[in-house]
């Protein structure tokens with residue numbers, strides 16, 4: 001199967017999952033996760049209409065961005081960004097989904113102001129408290145919303161989570177539900193709605209469950225591009 005065929009299949013499944021949850025399929029953004037995959041596959045997906053792409057390593061992402069300046073891609077950074085790289089790397093991305101500290105948020109905003117960009121930022125929430133993972137614990141997130149209100153160029157637009165690798169799609173559901181419940185709680189406590197518009201959750205194996213639980217952005221790699229030969 002070609003990338004275009006697989007992409008069409010994913011779009012169909014996104015639509016079906018949305019409709020089964022009583023949601024409008026257009027309320028779910030598909031981010032094609034191209035990490036480890038070559039530029040020619042990104043171009044194939046682009047030719048099939050895909051515009052949002054995600055990478056998780058800064059170096060690899062910057063190289064791919066430089067090689068696709070002829071395309072109108074919205075690049076998402078999904079992986080960890082060191083604070084000291086925010087100024088240089090931040091402005092290359094339309095969306096940064098891995099904001100997990102006050103310092104990084106402020107650095108990204110300063111970098112965007114200097115570069116004249118208006119990035120969309122998502123706060124990565126660490127729900128499982130896994131030592132090996134990045135993300136802010138839920139208890140720290142309200143401080144990030146407060147700081148976001150003072151941002152001048154960047155804007156916080158929602159939440160992202162990367163739960164422990166599930167054995168079955170259903171295993172991921174409680175994590176997705178937890179992120180949605182946190183979102184609802186923060187909305188009820190007065191966090192401005194535009195800061196909580198997006199819920200980025202769900203990957204190749206579990207995006208339908210994520211959509212049923214309210215995902216507005218799903219991040220799909222292998223189901224579009226095939227299996228990764230290299231570990232990311």
Ligand SMILES: *Cc1c(COP(=O)(O)O)cnc(C)c1O
Pocket residue numbers: 033035056078079162203204205219220221222223232
């Ligand atoms: C790799 C990755 C994905 C996509 O995973 P697949 O299983 O290939 O769909 C999604 N989100 C993040 C943060 C990733 O690193």
